[in-house]
Amino acid sequence: MMTRFRAAILAAGVVLPLGAAHATDLEVTHWWTSGGEAAAVAELAKAFDATGNKWVDGAIAGSGGTARPIMISRITGGDPMGATQFNHGRQAEELVQAGLMRDLTDVATAEKWKEVIRPASLLDACTIDGKIYCAPVNIHSWQWLWLSNAAFKTAGVEVPKTWDEYVAAAPALEKAGIVPLALGGQAWQSAGLFDVLLISLGGKDLYLKVYKDKDGETATGPEIAKIFKAADDARKMAKGSNVQDWNQATNLVITGKAGGQVMGDWAQGEFQLADQKAGTDYSCLPGLGMNGFLATAGDAFYFPLLKDEDKSKAQEALAKSLLDPATQVAFNLKKGSLPVRGDVDLSATNDCMKKGLDILAKGDVVQGTDELLSADIQKQKEDLFSEFFASTTMTVEDAQTRWAGIIASAE
Structure with missing residues (x-):
């Protein structure tokens, strides 16, 4: 694969004809296409357009799993965009190593990113061989349970405060004609749900043993068996x-047709778009109400190398605008995520965002799986849990055995 990537380096500089002398159009690709996400992206576009350049939106419908191969193919095939979203971590690692992505170290130094980006691990995830290759824009955490207050009222039970209470309330929800747990059919959702169960029910140490240390013995052990039992409950x-x-x-x-959903904090953007209020219309349980640890994953923008001087200057303007304090606040309030800057005014945050900020302030954070696992291992994990949650015959024992084999093969 690396040979193919290196062969594409010369082609990566092929771009459209020169634009304006001091400002230009810049295509930005991403996979933010839901209503709440689109509202958040509009804030980034507005900030960039204010520099005199023009944000050309290159949204790709679907999830990151759908969009990333398209983005990578364009970059390696000689049709690079001006900037592209990835999750910060290892997703763009081979592109950087192949020399296809722009070094942002000068911009980061001038803008003092190391002084303002918190936690520092976010910028570390953008750093390869001492050089900074991406601009992190938010802190997204997967470890949330979103609950419909109306659904539980209809079912005649209290809104749960823990995962265990939630599982216990499932029969009452079903009796009322309400789906206990909303889960989409995309593979990344199933894998993400399992990972949330792992850290929220098993704790930080267990999570790190398998995903950071790749401890095969732990992966086959009784502590993990309990997590798979919880995954069976969720199924x-x-x-x-x-x-x-x-x-x-x-x-x-949102409509009260399901009791809850385990999903990242980006779900908040959808609640806000529906004019629902945290604590009144819906409730949120970080760490499923069990272990309040959040993974500091999120999104970052990478900038392919371009030969067009005007577009290269526009890339610098975009990188700066993404980290501008006002942009950080406007974007993240609509996205439901937390800003990467530790020096911005967050007085307008809702109750759920404040819970996340409190956890962040305590330092109860871990690296996300995108930072700990390669893209290939992530894909294997997604395939397994997609099959597990769609199946009625795969046993938890078989699923754990297959998952442990994936962990044992991880680098």
């Missing part, structure tokens, strides 16, 4: 979802 609770996209699953919670 049974989600059997009536019948939706594909994550935001469709979120809408089931």
Whole structure:
């Protein structure tokens, strides 16, 4: 694969004809296409357009798993965009190593990113061989349970405060004709749900043993067996979802057709778009109400190498605008994520975002799986859990054995 990437380096500089002398159009690709995501992207575009350049939106419908191969193919095939979204971590590692991505160290130094980006691990995830290759724009955490207050009222039970209470309330929800757990059919949602169960029910040490240390013995042990039992509970609770996209699953919670959803904090953008208020219309449980640890994953923008001087200057302007304090606040309030800058005014945040900020302030954070595992291992994990949650015959024992084999093969 690396040979193919290196062969594409010369082609990567092929771009469209020169634009204006001091400002130009710049295509930005991403996979933010839900209503809440589109509203957030508009804030980034507005900030960039204010520099005199023009954001050309290159949204790719679907998830990151759908979009990333398209983005990579364009970059390696000689048709690079001006900037592209990836999750910060290892997703663009081979592109950087092949010399296809722009070094942003000078921009980061001038803008003092090391002084303002918190936690520092976010910028570390953008750093390869001492050089900075991406601009992180948010802190997204997967470890949330979103609950419909109306659904539980209809079912005649209290809104749960823990995962265990949630599982116990499932029969009452089903009796009321409400799907207990909304879960979309995309593979990344199933894998993400399992990872949330792992850290929220098993704790930080267990999570790091398998995903950071790749401890095969732990992966086959009884502590992990308990997590797979919880995944089986979730599988049974989600059997009536019948939706594909994550935001469709979120809408089931918003409309009271589902009791809850395990999904990242980007779900907040959908609740806000529906004019729902945290604590009144919906509730949120970081760490499933069990272990309040959040993974500091998120999104970053990478900049392919371009030969067009005007577009290269526009790339610098975009990188700066993404980290501008006002842009950080406007974007993240609509995205439902937390800003990467530790020096911005967050007085307008809602109750759920404040919970996340409190956890972040305590330092109860871990690296996300995109930072700990290669893209190939992530894909294997997604394939397994997609099959597990769609199946009624795969046993938890078989699933654990297959998962442990994936962990044992990880680098």
